[in-house]
Amino acid sequence: MSSPAPMPPSDHERDRAAEILQRACGEGRLTLEQYSARVGAVYAAESAQEIERATADLAPAPIVGSAQTVDSVTTVFSETKRRGRWRLRSPRLWLRCFFGKTDLDLREMITDQGVIEIAGLCLFGQVNVIVPEGVEVDLTGPVVFSQHNLHLAPVPRLPGTPEVRVDLVTWFGQVNVSSKPYSIAY
Template sequence: MDSDRPVPVREMRASDADRERVAELLHDAVTDGRLTMEEHSERIEAVYRARTLGELTAFTRDLLPAEQQPFKVDAQNLLALFGSQRRDGRWVVPARLPVAALFGTVELDLRQAILQRRHITLDVSALCGRLRLIVPDGVEVRVTGRTVLSSARQGRRQDLPEEGPVVEVTGTLLFGSVKVVRPKRPWRASLRRGRRS
Protein backbone atom coordinates (compact mmCIF):
# COMPACT_ATOMS: atom_id res chain seq x y z
CA MET A 1 0.00 0.00 0.00
CA ASP A 2 1.32 3.47 -0.98
CA SER A 3 1.71 5.41 2.26
CA ASP A 4 1.83 8.72 0.33
CA ARG A 5 -1.67 8.25 -1.08
CA PRO A 6 -4.33 9.59 1.27
CA VAL A 7 -7.10 7.24 2.34
CA PRO A 8 -10.26 8.08 0.33
CA VAL A 9 -12.56 10.32 2.33
CA ARG A 10 -15.41 7.80 2.59
CA GLU A 11 -13.00 5.04 3.66
CA MET A 12 -11.59 6.87 6.67
CA ARG A 13 -12.06 4.96 9.91
CA ALA A 14 -14.93 5.88 12.19
CA SER A 15 -14.38 6.41 15.89
CA ASP A 16 -16.55 5.17 18.76
CA ALA A 17 -17.79 8.75 19.16
CA ASP A 18 -18.83 8.79 15.49
CA ARG A 19 -20.88 5.61 15.95
CA GLU A 20 -22.50 7.00 19.10
CA ARG A 21 -23.45 10.16 17.24
CA VAL A 22 -25.35 8.11 14.62
CA ALA A 23 -26.92 5.92 17.32
CA GLU A 24 -28.35 9.03 19.04
CA LEU A 25 -29.92 10.19 15.79
CA LEU A 26 -31.48 6.76 15.26
CA HIS A 27 -32.86 6.87 18.80
CA ASP A 28 -34.49 10.23 18.02
CA ALA A 29 -35.91 8.79 14.78
CA VAL A 30 -37.57 5.81 16.49
CA THR A 31 -38.87 8.05 19.28
CA ASP A 32 -40.71 10.36 16.87
CA GLY A 33 -41.93 7.55 14.60
CA ARG A 34 -39.67 7.91 11.58
CA LEU A 35 -38.33 4.41 12.21
CA THR A 36 -40.10 1.31 13.48
CA MET A 37 -38.61 -0.62 16.38
CA GLU A 38 -37.52 -3.36 13.97
CA GLU A 39 -35.84 -0.90 11.61
CA HIS A 40 -34.12 0.79 14.56
CA SER A 41 -32.80 -2.53 15.86
CA GLU A 42 -31.42 -3.50 12.44
CA ARG A 43 -29.71 -0.16 11.92
CA ILE A 44 -28.23 -0.01 15.40
CA GLU A 45 -26.61 -3.42 14.97
CA ALA A 46 -25.16 -2.33 11.64
CA VAL A 47 -23.93 1.00 13.09
CA TYR A 48 -21.81 -0.73 15.72
CA ARG A 49 -20.35 -3.01 13.04
CA ALA A 50 -19.51 -0.09 10.73
CA ARG A 51 -15.82 0.63 10.29
CA THR A 52 -15.77 3.71 8.04
CA LEU A 53 -17.39 7.12 7.93
CA GLY A 54 -18.80 6.28 4.52
CA GLU A 55 -20.66 3.29 5.95
CA LEU A 56 -22.14 5.41 8.75
CA THR A 57 -23.62 7.97 6.36
CA ALA A 58 -25.99 5.34 4.94
CA PHE A 59 -27.95 4.99 8.20
CA THR A 60 -29.20 8.59 8.38
CA ARG A 61 -29.39 9.51 4.69
CA ASP A 62 -33.20 9.05 4.55
CA LEU A 63 -33.82 10.63 7.95
CA LEU A 64 -32.24 14.08 7.70
CA PRO A 65 -31.67 16.74 5.04
CA ALA A 66 -28.11 17.09 3.74
CA GLU A 67 -27.22 20.08 5.92
CA GLN A 68 -28.20 18.17 9.10
CA GLN A 69 -26.32 14.95 8.39
CA PRO A 70 -23.88 14.02 11.19
CA PHE A 71 -20.94 13.73 8.78
CA LYS A 72 -19.95 15.46 5.60
CA VAL A 73 -17.77 13.10 3.60
CA ASP A 74 -18.12 14.60 0.14
CA ALA A 75 -15.02 16.22 -1.34
CA GLN A 76 -16.86 18.89 -3.29
CA ASN A 77 -15.22 22.19 -4.14
CA LEU A 78 -16.47 25.21 -2.23
CA LEU A 79 -17.73 28.24 -4.15
CA ALA A 80 -19.09 31.46 -2.68
CA LEU A 81 -20.45 33.66 -5.48
CA PHE A 82 -21.97 36.92 -4.22
CA GLY A 83 -22.87 35.09 -1.02
CA SER A 84 -21.39 32.79 1.61
CA GLN A 85 -20.52 29.12 2.04
CA ARG A 86 -19.80 27.50 5.40
CA ARG A 87 -18.45 24.07 6.25
CA ASP A 88 -18.51 23.08 9.92
CA GLY A 89 -19.32 20.27 12.31
CA ARG A 90 -17.92 16.78 11.77
CA TRP A 91 -16.54 16.82 8.23
CA VAL A 92 -13.55 15.39 6.42
CA VAL A 93 -11.12 17.93 4.97
CA PRO A 94 -9.58 16.39 1.84
CA ALA A 95 -5.82 16.60 1.30
CA ARG A 96 -6.41 19.28 -1.35
CA LEU A 97 -9.54 21.41 -1.29
CA PRO A 98 -10.27 23.98 -4.03
CA VAL A 99 -11.99 27.09 -2.64
CA ALA A 100 -13.36 30.02 -4.66
CA ALA A 101 -14.70 33.26 -3.18
CA LEU A 102 -15.93 35.73 -5.81
CA PHE A 103 -17.45 38.73 -4.04
CA GLY A 104 -18.36 36.30 -1.27
CA THR A 105 -17.13 34.60 1.90
CA VAL A 106 -16.08 31.00 2.57
CA GLU A 107 -15.87 29.99 6.23
CA LEU A 108 -14.20 26.72 7.19
CA ASP A 109 -14.53 25.59 10.81
CA LEU A 110 -11.93 22.91 11.54
CA ARG A 111 -12.60 22.46 15.26
CA GLN A 112 -14.47 19.14 14.81
CA ALA A 113 -13.08 18.31 11.37
CA ILE A 114 -11.07 15.22 10.42
CA LEU A 115 -8.00 16.00 8.33
CA GLN A 116 -7.42 13.50 5.53
CA ARG A 117 -3.69 14.20 5.84
CA ARG A 118 -1.50 16.00 8.34
CA HIS A 119 -0.73 18.61 5.67
CA ILE A 120 -3.85 20.08 4.06
CA THR A 121 -3.75 22.42 1.06
CA LEU A 122 -6.50 24.95 0.42
CA ASP A 123 -6.22 26.06 -3.19
CA VAL A 124 -7.92 29.47 -3.03
CA SER A 125 -9.13 31.71 -5.83
CA ALA A 126 -10.48 34.92 -4.34
CA LEU A 127 -11.64 38.05 -6.17
CA CYS A 128 -12.99 40.60 -3.72
CA GLY A 129 -13.69 37.58 -1.54
CA ARG A 130 -12.84 36.37 1.94
CA LEU A 131 -11.67 33.13 3.48
CA ARG A 132 -12.27 32.70 7.22
CA LEU A 133 -10.59 29.75 8.96
CA ILE A 134 -11.52 28.68 12.48
CA VAL A 135 -8.80 26.35 13.72
CA PRO A 136 -8.24 24.51 17.01
CA ASP A 137 -5.08 24.86 19.08
CA GLY A 138 -2.06 23.13 17.61
CA VAL A 139 -2.93 23.72 13.94
CA GLU A 140 -0.46 25.81 11.96
CA VAL A 141 -1.75 27.94 9.09
CA ARG A 142 0.62 29.01 6.33
CA VAL A 143 -0.44 31.51 3.68
CA THR A 144 1.87 30.87 0.72
CA GLY A 145 -0.40 31.93 -2.14
CA ARG A 146 -0.06 35.00 -4.30
CA THR A 147 -1.77 38.05 -2.79
CA VAL A 148 -2.52 41.24 -4.72
CA LEU A 149 -3.90 44.10 -2.66
CA SER A 150 -5.07 41.50 -0.17
CA SER A 151 -4.58 40.83 3.53
CA ALA A 152 -3.84 37.79 5.68
CA ARG A 153 -4.46 37.88 9.44
CA GLN A 154 -3.10 34.94 11.38
CA GLY A 155 -4.66 35.65 14.77
CA ARG A 156 -2.59 35.38 17.93
CA ARG A 157 0.80 33.71 17.89
CA GLN A 158 0.99 30.18 19.23
CA ASP A 159 3.57 27.71 20.40
CA LEU A 160 2.93 25.05 17.77
CA PRO A 161 4.14 21.43 17.93
CA GLU A 162 6.77 20.58 15.32
CA GLU A 163 4.80 17.61 13.98
CA GLY A 164 1.38 19.22 14.30
CA PRO A 165 -1.18 19.58 11.49
CA VAL A 166 -0.55 22.22 8.83
CA VAL A 167 -3.14 24.01 6.70
CA GLU A 168 -1.49 25.69 3.74
CA VAL A 169 -3.37 28.39 1.84
CA THR A 170 -2.19 28.58 -1.76
CA GLY A 171 -3.65 30.09 -4.91
CA THR A 172 -4.36 33.74 -5.74
CA LEU A 173 -6.15 36.44 -3.79
CA LEU A 174 -7.03 39.68 -5.58
CA PHE A 175 -8.61 42.33 -3.37
CA GLY A 176 -9.32 39.51 -0.93
CA SER A 177 -8.53 38.47 2.61
CA VAL A 178 -7.68 35.47 4.75
CA LYS A 179 -8.55 35.58 8.44
CA VAL A 180 -7.50 32.87 10.90
CA VAL A 181 -9.54 32.61 14.11
CA ARG A 182 -8.11 30.65 17.02
CA PRO A 183 -9.76 29.70 20.33
CA LYS A 184 -9.32 32.15 23.16
CA ARG A 185 -6.91 31.22 25.89
CA PRO A 186 -8.76 30.23 29.12
CA TRP A 187 -6.76 32.67 31.25
CA ARG A 188 -7.81 35.57 29.03
CA ALA A 189 -11.48 34.64 29.36
CA SER A 190 -11.18 34.44 33.16
CA LEU A 191 -9.30 37.76 33.19
CA ARG A 192 -12.19 39.46 31.35
CA ARG A 193 -14.71 37.95 33.80
CA GLY A 194 -12.59 39.27 36.68
CA ARG A 195 -12.65 42.78 35.25
CA ARG A 196 -16.44 42.75 34.97
CA SER A 197 -17.00 41.67 38.57
Template sequence: MTKPAARAPAPPAVAERDIRASDADRDRIAEILREALAEGRLDPEEHAERIDAVYRAKTMGELEPVVRDLPAAGGSRPQPDQGGYAHGPAAPAPDQNLVAIFSAAVRKGRWQAPARINAVAFFGSVEIDLTEAVFPQQQIQINVTALFGSVEIRVPENITLRSSGSGILGSFEVETHEAGDADAPQVHVNGYAVLGSVEAKPKRGAWIRDLRDRLREGHRELRRQVWEDHQQLRQEQREWHERHRAERRERRDRFRKGFDG
Protein backbone atom coordinates in the same frame (compact mmCIF):
# COMPACT_ATOMS: atom_id res chain seq x y z
CA MET B 1 42.96 -3.72 11.56
CA THR B 2 40.37 -3.78 14.28
CA LYS B 3 37.24 -5.80 13.90
CA PRO B 4 33.96 -3.85 13.79
CA ALA B 5 32.04 -3.91 17.01
CA ALA B 6 29.23 -6.43 17.03
CA ARG B 7 25.80 -4.89 16.83
CA ALA B 8 23.55 -5.31 19.79
CA PRO B 9 20.66 -7.69 19.06
CA ALA B 10 17.44 -5.90 18.15
CA PRO B 11 14.78 -6.02 20.85
CA PRO B 12 12.01 -8.53 20.11
CA ALA B 13 8.99 -7.06 18.36
CA VAL B 14 5.90 -6.60 20.50
CA ALA B 15 3.03 -8.83 19.44
CA GLU B 16 -0.03 -6.96 18.17
CA ARG B 17 -2.24 -8.35 20.92
CA ASP B 18 0.19 -7.02 23.56
CA ILE B 19 0.14 -3.43 22.25
CA ARG B 20 -1.51 -1.01 24.63
CA ALA B 21 -5.00 0.01 23.55
CA SER B 22 -5.72 3.70 22.97
CA ASP B 23 -8.92 5.68 23.58
CA ALA B 24 -9.59 5.61 19.83
CA ASP B 25 -9.33 1.80 19.83
CA ARG B 26 -11.83 1.54 22.68
CA ASP B 27 -14.19 3.97 20.95
CA ARG B 28 -14.13 1.86 17.76
CA ILE B 29 -15.05 -1.27 19.69
CA ALA B 30 -17.79 0.60 21.59
CA GLU B 31 -19.26 1.72 18.25
CA ILE B 32 -19.41 -1.91 17.06
CA LEU B 33 -21.22 -2.86 20.25
CA ARG B 34 -23.65 0.03 19.85
CA GLU B 35 -24.56 -1.17 16.35
CA ALA B 36 -24.98 -4.73 17.63
CA LEU B 37 -27.34 -3.47 20.34
CA ALA B 38 -29.37 -1.47 17.81
CA GLU B 39 -29.64 -4.54 15.50
CA GLY B 40 -30.75 -6.82 18.32
CA ARG B 41 -27.62 -8.98 18.27
CA LEU B 42 -26.97 -8.08 21.91
CA ASP B 43 -29.48 -7.52 24.67
CA PRO B 44 -28.97 -4.56 27.04
CA GLU B 45 -27.39 -6.71 29.74
CA GLU B 46 -24.85 -8.23 27.34
CA HIS B 47 -24.11 -4.80 25.89
CA ALA B 48 -23.50 -3.33 29.35
CA GLU B 49 -21.17 -6.19 30.30
CA ARG B 50 -19.14 -5.86 27.09
CA ILE B 51 -18.92 -2.08 27.32
CA ASP B 52 -17.52 -2.42 30.83
CA ALA B 53 -14.94 -4.89 29.47
CA VAL B 54 -14.00 -2.47 26.68
CA TYR B 55 -13.23 0.44 28.99
CA ARG B 56 -11.34 -1.82 31.39
CA ALA B 57 -9.18 -3.28 28.58
CA LYS B 58 -5.50 -2.37 28.63
CA THR B 59 -4.25 -4.14 25.47
CA MET B 60 -5.47 -4.92 21.96
CA GLY B 61 -5.63 -8.61 22.89
CA GLU B 62 -8.21 -7.81 25.57
CA LEU B 63 -10.36 -5.84 23.11
CA GLU B 64 -10.53 -8.42 20.31
CA PRO B 65 -12.60 -11.11 22.14
CA VAL B 66 -15.30 -8.55 22.99
CA VAL B 67 -16.44 -8.33 19.34
CA ARG B 68 -15.15 -11.65 18.00
CA ASP B 69 -18.69 -13.04 17.51
CA LEU B 70 -20.09 -9.88 15.87
CA PRO B 71 -20.17 -9.31 12.07
CA ALA B 72 -18.29 -6.00 12.20
CA ALA B 73 -15.38 -7.64 13.99
CA GLY B 74 -14.40 -9.97 11.15
CA GLY B 75 -13.33 -7.45 8.54
CA SER B 76 -12.40 -4.50 10.69
CA ARG B 77 -10.56 -5.67 13.75
CA PRO B 78 -9.09 -2.89 15.82
CA GLN B 79 -5.64 -1.76 14.78
CA PRO B 80 -3.07 -0.04 16.93
CA ASP B 81 -3.61 3.71 17.15
CA GLN B 82 -1.41 5.50 14.62
CA GLY B 83 -1.15 8.63 16.73
CA GLY B 84 -3.17 11.01 18.81
CA TYR B 85 -4.60 12.69 15.72
CA ALA B 86 -5.52 9.71 13.53
CA HIS B 87 -9.27 10.01 14.05
CA GLY B 88 -10.37 9.24 10.52
CA PRO B 89 -10.27 6.21 8.24
CA ALA B 90 -7.23 5.34 6.17
CA ALA B 91 -8.84 6.08 2.80
CA PRO B 92 -8.35 9.75 1.85
CA ALA B 93 -11.38 11.91 1.22
CA PRO B 94 -11.82 13.43 -2.28
CA ASP B 95 -10.89 17.05 -2.89
CA GLN B 96 -13.57 19.53 -1.91
CA ASN B 97 -14.50 22.70 -3.76
CA LEU B 98 -16.25 25.60 -2.05
CA VAL B 99 -17.41 28.27 -4.51
CA ALA B 100 -19.32 31.42 -3.58
CA ILE B 101 -20.37 33.69 -6.46
CA PHE B 102 -22.58 36.49 -5.19
CA SER B 103 -23.42 34.06 -2.37
CA ALA B 104 -21.98 32.30 0.67
CA ALA B 105 -20.46 28.83 1.14
CA VAL B 106 -19.88 27.33 4.58
CA ARG B 107 -18.25 24.09 5.70
CA LYS B 108 -18.15 23.45 9.43
CA GLY B 109 -19.12 20.99 12.13
CA ARG B 110 -17.81 17.43 12.31
CA TRP B 111 -16.63 16.47 8.83
CA GLN B 112 -13.79 14.58 7.21
CA ALA B 113 -11.27 17.06 5.90
CA PRO B 114 -9.75 16.09 2.54
CA ALA B 115 -6.09 16.55 1.67
CA ARG B 116 -6.98 19.44 -0.65
CA ILE B 117 -9.67 22.12 -0.36
CA ASN B 118 -10.25 24.70 -3.10
CA ALA B 119 -12.10 27.85 -2.07
CA VAL B 120 -13.22 30.56 -4.51
CA ALA B 121 -15.07 33.70 -3.42
CA PHE B 122 -16.23 36.07 -6.18
CA PHE B 123 -18.36 38.85 -4.72
CA GLY B 124 -19.22 36.31 -2.03
CA SER B 125 -17.92 34.71 1.17
CA VAL B 126 -16.49 31.30 2.05
CA GLU B 127 -16.16 29.99 5.60
CA ILE B 128 -14.06 26.90 6.38
CA ASP B 129 -14.16 25.71 9.98
CA LEU B 130 -11.80 22.83 10.82
CA THR B 131 -12.14 23.04 14.60
CA GLU B 132 -14.26 19.86 14.76
CA ALA B 133 -13.01 18.18 11.59
CA VAL B 134 -11.62 14.66 11.35
CA PHE B 135 -8.09 14.58 9.88
CA PRO B 136 -7.43 11.29 8.02
CA GLN B 137 -4.03 12.60 6.90
CA GLN B 138 -1.52 14.98 8.40
CA GLN B 139 -1.16 17.41 5.47
CA ILE B 140 -4.10 19.63 4.47
CA GLN B 141 -3.71 22.17 1.66
CA ILE B 142 -6.25 24.94 1.18
CA ASN B 143 -6.06 26.87 -2.10
CA VAL B 144 -7.98 30.14 -1.92
CA THR B 145 -8.95 32.74 -4.47
CA ALA B 146 -10.77 35.83 -3.22
CA LEU B 147 -11.91 38.24 -5.98
CA PHE B 148 -13.95 41.05 -4.43
CA GLY B 149 -14.91 38.46 -1.81
CA SER B 150 -13.75 36.97 1.48
CA VAL B 151 -12.47 33.61 2.69
CA GLU B 152 -12.36 32.88 6.42
CA ILE B 153 -10.57 29.80 7.80
CA ARG B 154 -10.61 28.57 11.40
CA VAL B 155 -8.43 25.71 12.67
CA PRO B 156 -7.89 24.04 16.07
CA GLU B 157 -5.44 25.77 18.33
CA ASN B 158 -3.01 22.86 18.61
CA ILE B 159 -2.21 22.22 14.92
CA THR B 160 0.35 23.79 12.57
CA LEU B 161 -0.88 26.60 10.33
CA ARG B 162 1.27 27.93 7.47
CA SER B 163 0.80 30.23 4.49
CA SER B 164 2.34 31.17 1.15
CA GLY B 165 -0.36 33.47 -0.22
CA SER B 166 -0.42 37.15 -1.11
CA GLY B 167 -2.81 40.05 -1.35
CA ILE B 168 -3.21 42.31 -4.40
CA LEU B 169 -5.05 45.46 -3.41
CA GLY B 170 -6.53 43.22 -0.74
CA SER B 171 -5.57 41.49 2.50
CA PHE B 172 -4.14 38.01 2.92
CA GLU B 173 -3.76 37.50 6.67
CA VAL B 174 -2.76 34.10 8.03
CA GLU B 175 -1.79 33.78 11.67
CA THR B 176 0.96 31.19 11.22
CA HIS B 177 1.47 28.80 14.07
CA GLU B 178 3.73 25.82 14.76
CA ALA B 179 2.28 23.05 16.91
CA GLY B 180 4.41 21.65 19.68
CA ASP B 181 3.63 18.08 18.56
CA ALA B 182 5.41 17.00 15.37
CA ASP B 183 2.57 14.58 14.60
CA ALA B 184 -0.09 17.29 14.68
CA PRO B 185 -2.00 18.04 11.44
CA GLN B 186 -0.52 20.72 9.22
CA VAL B 187 -2.74 23.15 7.30
CA HIS B 188 -1.15 25.10 4.43
CA VAL B 189 -3.08 28.08 3.04
CA ASN B 190 -2.06 29.17 -0.47
CA GLY B 191 -3.54 31.58 -2.99
CA TYR B 192 -4.26 35.26 -3.33
CA ALA B 193 -6.79 37.98 -2.62
CA VAL B 194 -7.59 40.62 -5.26
CA LEU B 195 -9.65 43.48 -3.84
CA GLY B 196 -10.80 40.93 -1.32
CA SER B 197 -9.71 39.34 1.96
CA VAL B 198 -8.38 36.01 3.21
CA GLU B 199 -8.11 35.36 6.93
CA ALA B 200 -6.89 32.17 8.62
CA LYS B 201 -6.16 31.72 12.30
CA PRO B 202 -6.52 29.26 15.18
CA LYS B 203 -9.71 29.34 17.16
CA ARG B 204 -8.69 29.93 20.77
CA GLY B 205 -9.89 27.24 23.11
CA ALA B 206 -10.63 24.74 20.31
CA TRP B 207 -8.32 21.73 20.56
CA ILE B 208 -8.39 18.78 18.23
CA ARG B 209 -8.53 16.36 21.15
CA ASP B 210 -11.75 17.98 22.35
CA LEU B 211 -13.60 16.01 19.66
CA ARG B 212 -12.30 12.73 21.01
CA ASP B 213 -13.27 13.77 24.54
CA ARG B 214 -16.80 14.53 23.39
CA LEU B 215 -17.06 11.19 21.59
CA ARG B 216 -15.83 9.36 24.66
CA GLU B 217 -18.30 11.27 26.83
CA GLY B 218 -21.05 10.31 24.39
CA HIS B 219 -20.17 6.64 24.81
CA ARG B 220 -20.28 7.03 28.59
CA GLU B 221 -23.72 8.64 28.33
CA LEU B 222 -24.90 5.79 26.09
CA ARG B 223 -23.63 3.26 28.62
CA ARG B 224 -25.44 5.07 31.43
CA GLN B 225 -28.69 5.25 29.45
CA VAL B 226 -28.53 1.57 28.47
CA TRP B 227 -27.87 0.62 32.09
CA GLU B 228 -30.81 2.70 33.33
CA ASP B 229 -33.09 1.19 30.68
CA HIS B 230 -31.92 -2.28 31.67
CA GLN B 231 -32.58 -1.57 35.35
CA GLN B 232 -36.06 -0.26 34.53
CA LEU B 233 -36.77 -3.37 32.45
CA ARG B 234 -35.70 -5.63 35.31
CA GLN B 235 -37.90 -3.67 37.72
CA GLU B 236 -40.88 -4.03 35.38
CA GLN B 237 -40.19 -7.77 35.10
CA ARG B 238 -40.06 -8.12 38.88
CA GLU B 239 -43.34 -6.24 39.25
CA TRP B 240 -44.95 -8.43 36.61
CA HIS B 241 -43.80 -11.61 38.37
CA GLU B 242 -45.06 -10.29 41.69
CA ARG B 243 -48.49 -9.51 40.20
CA HIS B 244 -48.54 -12.92 38.55
CA ARG B 245 -47.71 -14.67 41.84
CA ALA B 246 -50.35 -12.62 43.66
CA GLU B 247 -52.98 -13.61 41.08
CA ARG B 248 -52.02 -17.27 41.41
CA ARG B 249 -52.28 -17.08 45.18
CA GLU B 250 -55.68 -15.40 44.90
CA ARG B 251 -56.97 -18.09 42.51
CA ARG B 252 -55.58 -20.83 44.74
CA ASP B 253 -57.25 -19.30 47.81
CA ARG B 254 -60.59 -19.03 46.00
CA PHE B 255 -60.28 -22.64 44.85
CA ARG B 256 -59.51 -23.85 48.36
CA LYS B 257 -62.33 -21.82 49.83
CA GLY B 258 -64.80 -23.26 47.33
CA PHE B 259 -63.47 -26.76 47.94
CA ASP B 260 -63.77 -26.41 51.72
CA GLY B 261 -67.30 -25.01 51.41
Protein backbone atom coordinates in the same frame (compact mmCIF):
# COMPACT_ATOMS: atom_id res chain seq x y z
CA MET C 1 5.05 3.20 55.01
CA SER C 2 3.72 5.03 51.94
CA SER C 3 3.11 3.39 48.62
CA PRO C 4 5.60 4.17 45.85
CA ALA C 5 4.72 6.97 43.43
CA PRO C 6 3.29 5.65 40.16
CA MET C 7 5.70 5.52 37.27
CA PRO C 8 5.02 8.03 34.49
CA PRO C 9 3.94 6.48 31.19
CA SER C 10 6.71 5.35 28.87
CA ASP C 11 7.30 6.84 25.44
CA HIS C 12 6.08 3.55 23.97
CA GLU C 13 2.76 3.81 25.87
CA ARG C 14 2.31 7.39 24.69
CA ASP C 15 3.14 6.51 21.08
CA ARG C 16 0.77 3.53 21.13
CA ALA C 17 -2.09 5.71 22.44
CA ALA C 18 -1.30 8.39 19.83
CA GLU C 19 -1.50 5.73 17.08
CA ILE C 20 -4.91 4.60 18.37
CA LEU C 21 -6.12 8.21 18.28
CA GLN C 22 -4.69 8.81 14.80
CA ARG C 23 -6.39 5.66 13.48
CA ALA C 24 -9.70 6.73 15.07
CA CYS C 25 -9.41 10.16 13.46
CA GLY C 26 -8.65 8.63 10.05
CA GLU C 27 -11.66 6.31 10.39
CA GLY C 28 -13.97 9.21 11.26
CA ARG C 29 -14.45 8.30 14.92
CA LEU C 30 -12.77 11.53 16.07
CA THR C 31 -12.81 15.00 14.57
CA LEU C 32 -9.55 16.88 14.04
CA GLU C 33 -10.30 18.98 17.13
CA GLN C 34 -11.02 15.93 19.30
CA TYR C 35 -7.90 14.20 18.01
CA SER C 36 -5.73 17.26 18.71
CA ALA C 37 -7.06 17.64 22.25
CA ARG C 38 -6.66 13.97 23.09
CA VAL C 39 -3.19 13.53 21.63
CA GLY C 40 -2.12 16.60 23.60
CA ALA C 41 -3.52 15.00 26.75
CA VAL C 42 -1.63 11.76 25.98
CA TYR C 43 1.73 13.51 25.67
CA ALA C 44 1.03 15.60 28.81
CA ALA C 45 -0.19 12.61 30.86
CA GLU C 46 1.55 11.93 34.14
CA SER C 47 -0.06 8.53 34.70
CA ALA C 48 -1.28 5.52 32.75
CA GLN C 49 -4.84 6.30 33.89
CA GLU C 50 -4.73 9.68 32.11
CA ILE C 51 -3.70 7.93 28.88
CA GLU C 52 -6.50 5.38 29.31
CA ARG C 53 -9.06 8.19 29.68
CA ALA C 54 -7.95 9.68 26.34
CA THR C 55 -8.58 6.40 24.47
CA ALA C 56 -11.17 4.55 26.61
CA ASP C 57 -14.34 5.47 24.69
CA LEU C 58 -13.03 4.57 21.25
CA ALA C 59 -15.17 1.71 20.04
CA PRO C 60 -13.85 -0.55 17.28
CA ALA C 61 -16.62 0.48 14.87
CA PRO C 62 -16.80 3.87 13.12
CA ILE C 63 -19.43 6.45 14.03
CA VAL C 64 -22.88 5.63 12.68
CA GLY C 65 -24.00 8.03 9.98
CA SER C 66 -21.84 9.92 7.60
CA ALA C 67 -20.05 13.20 7.40
CA GLN C 68 -20.43 15.15 4.20
CA THR C 69 -17.38 14.65 1.98
CA VAL C 70 -15.98 17.80 0.41
CA ASP C 71 -13.26 18.40 -2.16
CA SER C 72 -14.13 21.96 -3.28
CA VAL C 73 -16.02 25.03 -2.10
CA THR C 74 -17.28 27.68 -4.51
CA THR C 75 -18.97 30.91 -3.39
CA VAL C 76 -20.30 33.42 -5.94
CA PHE C 77 -22.23 36.53 -4.79
CA SER C 78 -23.24 34.64 -1.63
CA GLU C 79 -22.01 33.15 1.65
CA THR C 80 -20.78 29.62 2.34
CA LYS C 81 -20.19 28.17 5.82
CA ARG C 82 -18.57 24.78 6.38
CA ARG C 83 -18.78 23.90 10.08
CA GLY C 84 -19.32 20.86 12.21
CA ARG C 85 -18.42 17.36 11.11
CA TRP C 86 -17.25 17.06 7.53
CA ARG C 87 -14.74 14.87 5.73
CA LEU C 88 -12.00 16.04 3.41
CA ARG C 89 -11.95 13.75 0.35
CA SER C 90 -8.28 14.34 -0.53
CA PRO C 91 -5.35 16.29 0.89
CA ARG C 92 -6.35 19.35 -1.20
CA LEU C 93 -9.47 21.49 -0.89
CA TRP C 94 -10.12 23.78 -3.86
CA LEU C 95 -11.65 27.08 -2.81
CA ARG C 96 -13.10 29.79 -5.04
CA CYS C 97 -14.73 32.90 -3.56
CA PHE C 98 -16.03 35.62 -5.91
CA PHE C 99 -17.86 38.64 -4.45
CA GLY C 100 -18.86 36.63 -1.38
CA LYS C 101 -17.79 35.22 1.96
CA THR C 102 -16.55 31.71 2.79
CA ASP C 103 -16.12 30.42 6.36
CA LEU C 104 -14.24 27.13 6.88
CA ASP C 105 -14.06 25.68 10.39
CA LEU C 106 -11.52 22.83 10.40
CA ARG C 107 -11.90 21.97 14.08
CA GLU C 108 -14.34 19.09 13.47
CA MET C 109 -13.10 18.13 10.02
CA ILE C 110 -12.30 14.43 9.63
CA THR C 111 -9.05 13.58 7.87
CA ASP C 112 -6.09 11.23 8.12
CA GLN C 113 -3.79 13.43 6.02
CA GLY C 114 -0.45 14.71 7.33
CA VAL C 115 -0.72 17.87 5.23
CA ILE C 116 -3.94 19.64 4.25
CA GLU C 117 -3.83 22.17 1.41
CA ILE C 118 -6.48 24.81 0.81
CA ALA C 119 -5.76 26.32 -2.59
CA GLY C 120 -7.64 28.62 -4.93
CA LEU C 121 -8.75 32.18 -5.57
CA CYS C 122 -10.47 34.93 -3.58
CA LEU C 123 -11.67 37.79 -5.80
CA PHE C 124 -13.56 40.70 -4.16
CA GLY C 125 -14.42 38.37 -1.28
CA GLN C 126 -13.56 37.25 2.22
CA VAL C 127 -12.29 33.85 3.38
CA ASN C 128 -12.11 32.90 7.07
CA VAL C 129 -10.39 29.68 8.15
CA ILE C 130 -10.50 28.46 11.77
CA VAL C 131 -8.12 25.75 12.99
CA PRO C 132 -7.73 24.13 16.42
CA GLU C 133 -4.99 25.55 18.63
CA GLY C 134 -1.72 23.65 18.28
CA VAL C 135 -2.05 23.06 14.52
CA GLU C 136 0.69 24.49 12.32
CA VAL C 137 -0.54 26.78 9.52
CA ASP C 138 1.24 28.32 6.54
CA LEU C 139 -0.57 31.19 4.72
CA THR C 140 0.77 32.03 1.26
CA GLY C 141 -0.30 33.29 -2.14
CA PRO C 142 -0.15 36.55 -4.08
CA VAL C 143 -2.00 39.47 -2.47
CA VAL C 144 -3.15 42.35 -4.72
CA PHE C 145 -4.98 45.25 -3.04
CA SER C 146 -5.91 42.75 -0.33
CA GLN C 147 -5.05 41.40 3.12
CA HIS C 148 -3.80 38.08 4.44
CA ASN C 149 -4.07 37.81 8.24
CA LEU C 150 -2.69 34.94 10.29
CA HIS C 151 -3.62 34.93 14.01
CA LEU C 152 -2.58 31.74 15.79
CA ALA C 153 -2.45 31.22 19.52
CA PRO C 154 1.11 31.04 20.88
CA VAL C 155 0.90 27.40 21.91
CA PRO C 156 3.23 24.50 21.04
CA ARG C 157 2.35 22.32 18.10
CA LEU C 158 0.47 19.20 19.08
CA PRO C 159 2.31 16.06 17.93
CA GLY C 160 0.60 14.14 15.16
CA THR C 161 -1.61 16.99 13.94
CA PRO C 162 -1.61 17.81 10.25
CA GLU C 163 0.04 20.89 8.82
CA VAL C 164 -2.49 23.20 7.14
CA ARG C 165 -1.29 25.10 4.07
CA VAL C 166 -3.54 27.91 2.85
CA ASP C 167 -2.42 29.11 -0.60
CA LEU C 168 -4.93 31.60 -2.03
CA VAL C 169 -4.50 34.14 -4.78
CA THR C 170 -6.30 37.19 -3.37
CA TRP C 171 -7.43 40.19 -5.44
CA PHE C 172 -9.37 42.97 -3.68
CA GLY C 173 -10.24 40.62 -0.84
CA GLN C 174 -9.33 39.38 2.60
CA VAL C 175 -8.11 36.02 3.93
CA ASN C 176 -8.13 35.46 7.70
CA VAL C 177 -6.71 32.35 9.37
CA SER C 178 -7.12 32.01 13.14
CA SER C 179 -6.99 29.36 15.84
CA LYS C 180 -9.61 28.81 18.50
CA PRO C 181 -9.36 26.74 21.67
CA TYR C 182 -10.85 23.33 22.11
CA SER C 183 -14.40 23.11 23.34
CA ILE C 184 -14.76 19.31 23.50
CA ALA C 185 -14.63 17.63 26.89
CA TYR C 186 -13.97 13.91 27.05
